[in-house]
Amino acid sequence: MKSLEELRKLRKDSLDQVDMRRSGKGTRIVVGMATCGISAGARPVMMALVEEVKKRTLQDVTVTQTGCIGACRLEPMFEVYRAGEEKVTYVHMDGEKAKRVVAEHIVNGKVVQEYTIGAYEK
Amino acid sequence: MELYRSHILVCGGTGCVSSDSLKIEERFIDLIEKNDLKNEAKVVKTGCFGLCEAGPIVIVYPEGAFYSQLKVEDVDTIVSEHLVKGRIVTDLLYKESIQEGEMQSINDVGFYKKQERVALRNCGVINPEVIEEYIAYDGYEALGRVLTDMTPEEVIQIVKDSGLRGRGGGGFPTGLKWDFTAKAEGDQKYVACNADEGDPGAFMDRSVLEGDPHVIIESMAIAAYAVGANKGYVYIRAEYPIAVNRLQIAIDQAKDMGLLGENIFDTDFSFDMEIRLGAGAFVCGEETALINSIEGKRGMPRPRPPFPAVKGIFNKPTLLNNVETYANVPQIILRGAEWFSSIGTEKSKGTKVFALGGKINNTGLLEIPMGTTLREAIYDVGGGIPNGKAFKAVQTGGPSGGCIPAAHIDTPIDYDNLIELGSMMGSGGMIVMDEDNCMVDIARFFLDFTVEESCGKCTPCRDGTKRMLEMLDKIAAGTGTVEDLTKLQTLAKTIKNASLCGLGQTAPNPVLSTLHYFMDEYEAHVHEKRCPAGVCKALLNYMVIDEKCKKCGICAAKCPVNCISGTKGKTVYHIDTEQCIKCNACLEACPFDAIKKG
Incomplete structure (x- = not known):
């Protein structure tokens, strides 16, 4: 170890490994991962979310899973929870769409209306 | 870098390992592989979570689901339900973490709520065998700052200002000790870490070494810089194989990364350290006996002065601190002396780790701010006495401490209050007793321990404690007399005054404190030939x-x-x-x- 900078760089790289265990109070992205979700392709969606969040080094964003949300026909789906905001439910997701949601909704705060359950049900 | 959506933290502390947590870890790895989840879920073996009563413990992140008392079979359920389908297995959760059917965060569970983790901050959070995880949680930052940005005098000043006192027994101000060693004359100086934790039922230091070994390396390096040493020894008992193993792994990793060795952080400072194994003699926790043992001599105390700060290992100035004391230092450097001294009471700053045992619901390890009352520690964190029995006394400080009766349960815990009550902080053992414990029997138990562990060098301790034990045996057998009670007190005071080292000087404490607070029980044994708690067989x-x-x-x-x-x-x-x-x-x-x- 030659300098503090070197140590701090290593810390930054290592932080991703443990970030999940910090108590995040920020955004929660919950992916439906029951049988219906998994068979519809929830796993690649989840992995895309995890990857995108890591790539953009977003702090306080946790990607987690849940069981069947009850609208199996709309799977794969996930919900975004943020303090003080209405829950947003995205349906018929895939990896690419998930990445767009991260970019527009999570990072820029703009809900991707066309993917939401509201838009679909119209 | 690999990405995971889930981390499964399996406790690898000695408590959980002895209830099969390693098999649980294996089963997780196995099933994750089988379910093709190995790119999604990562198994991390950590140090002790503290709630040993509920072991083996597994925490699954990001949900923070706290699974307790798991059996190997339960792993199948957790993998198939929680990891594959995302349904938390409520039946296997630690029951206090569920309220009204909803899972709470671990930090809201009674056991953790009143705790404040400084020394244990990484225990149960990081994988102790991966240096990068320690670094991710600000590891080695304090050492880097100290070496590149501070003079040794400044480091000592911060430690002094923080008010940190030794966590191993006497509570001597740490900064002062560092100052003495820094000012001592000598071409070669040493730093040493006392990890010879010997009190029955105490396992604070073991947990730090098992759960966060790098903090000891970092802190000893800081101390070495402050006092002008270049070599460190960790004296640890061979009965702690997991701790020894993890510390050795940590030392090797630190060497590989250049955090130990020559010119650390490209400065003139060089530091190396090694582990010395003790054979488990209680007296070797006494500092001068420990130094003899490190030198390869028989573990017997030397008269003080000269103190180790002047003549320690190989007669060179030596700084000797306890594991938990060291574990506080990097945080003090990073967060400042003021932050540390804002926790605790006027004369006892910071937090203290206690090993809670005996008649208590939550047997385990807790870290609480100084000044927390005994009642809060025993009832709020410890969860109270099992089976609705009445609290009778708490023994602090192990064989060197004393019993504190129920009347003083609202005393805030700090060094001075405990001494005033005839006990001491010691290293942090806390043994709870209920109405079924006989205080004569308890005094006998601890004295029996010191008789066994007395090194035999000085007469008061070697012969005195033996005679005291004989009198206690008489009392417990129903043949004790009133004279025995007076003799017991006189002898106890003589041993305290005349013994060479801390072991003898404190050995009579359990007897003196029980005589003081529970004289009625002794008298019942002597006069009425009756054991009120129904323990002493001869009187039943x-x-x-x-x-x-x-x-x-x-x-x-x-x-x-x-x-x-x-x-x-x-x-x-x-x-x-x-x-x-x-x-x-x-x-x-x-x-x-x-x-x-x-």
Whole structure:
């Protein structure tokens, strides 16, 4: 170890490994991962979310899973929870769409209306 | 870099390992592989979570689901339900983490709520065998700052200002100790870490070494820089194999990364350290005996002065601190002396780790701010006494400490308050006793320990403690006299004053404190030949209460020596006290509570 900078760089790289265990109070992205979700392709969606969040080094964003949300026909789906905001439910997701949601909704705060359950049900 | 959506933290502390957590870890790895989840879920073996009572413990992130008392079979359920389907297995969660059917964060569980983790901050959070995880949680930042940005004098000043006191026993101000060693004359100086944790029931230091070994390396390097040393020794008992192993791994990793060795952080500072194994003699926790043992001599104390700060290892100035003391230092450097001194009481700053044991619901490890009351520690964090029994006393400080009775349960815990009550902080053992404990018996237990562990060098400790034990044996056997009680007190005071080292000087404390607070129990043994708690066998008599006896004969059938007579359905049963061996079998067997002891 030659300098503090070197140590701090290593810390930054290592932080991703443990970030999940910090108590995040920020955004929660919950992916439906029951049988219906998994068979519809929830796993690649989840992995895309995890990857995108890591790539953009977003702090306080946790990607987690849940069981069947009850609208199996709309799977794969996930919900975004943020303090003080209405829950947003995205349906018929895939990896690419998930990445767009991260970019527009999570990072820029703009809900991707066309993917939401509201838009679909119209 | 690999990305995971889930981390499964399996406790790898000694407590959980002995209840099969390693098999649980193996099963997780196995099933994750089978379910093709190995790119999604990562298994991390951590140090102790502290709630050993509920072990083996597994925490699954990001949900923070706290699974307790798992069996290997339960892993199958967790993998198939939680990891594959995302359904938390509520039945296997630690029951206090569920409220109204909802899972709470671990930090809201009673056991953790009042805790403040400084020394234990990484225990149960990081994988102790991966240096990068320690670094991710600000590891080695303090060392880097100290070496590149601070003078040794500044480091010592911060430690002084923080008010940190030794966590291993006496509570000597740490900064002062560092200052003495820094100012001592000598071409070669050493730093050493006392990890010879020997109090019965204490495992604070073990948990730090098992859960966060790098903090000791970092802190010893900081201390070495401050006092002008370039070599460190960690004296640790061979009975702590997991701790020894993880510390060695950590030392090797630190060497590989250049955090130990020559010119650390490209400065003139060089530091290396090694582990010395102790064979488990209690006296080697005493600093001068420990130094003898490190030098390869027999572990016996030396007279002080000279103190180790002047003449320590190989007669060179040596800084010797305890594991938990060291574990606080990097945080003090990073967060400042003011932050640290804002926690605690006027003369005892910071937090203290306690190993809670005995008659308590949440056996385990807790770290609480100084000034927390005994009641909060025992009832709020410890979860109270099992089976609705009444609290009688708490023993702090191990064999060097004393028993504090229920009347003082609202005392805030700090160094000075405990000494005033005739006990001491010691290294942090906290043994809880309920109404079924006999205080004479407790005093005997601890004295028996010190008699065994006395090194034999000085007469007061070697012979004095033995004579005291003999008197206690007499009292417990019902042959004690009033003179024994006075002699016991005189002898105890003599041993305290005349012994060479801390072991002898504190050995009479359990006796003195119980004599002080529970004289009535001693007197009952001596005058009435009665043990009020029903523990001392020689003074027990089992009797059938005639009015309650239903003549069923169950007691007679259970009695191993056939000393209970009577006729089933016809006559009340009777115990022949001459032949009775006081095994308690009849009392436990009687369905009608018709047998009493006393």
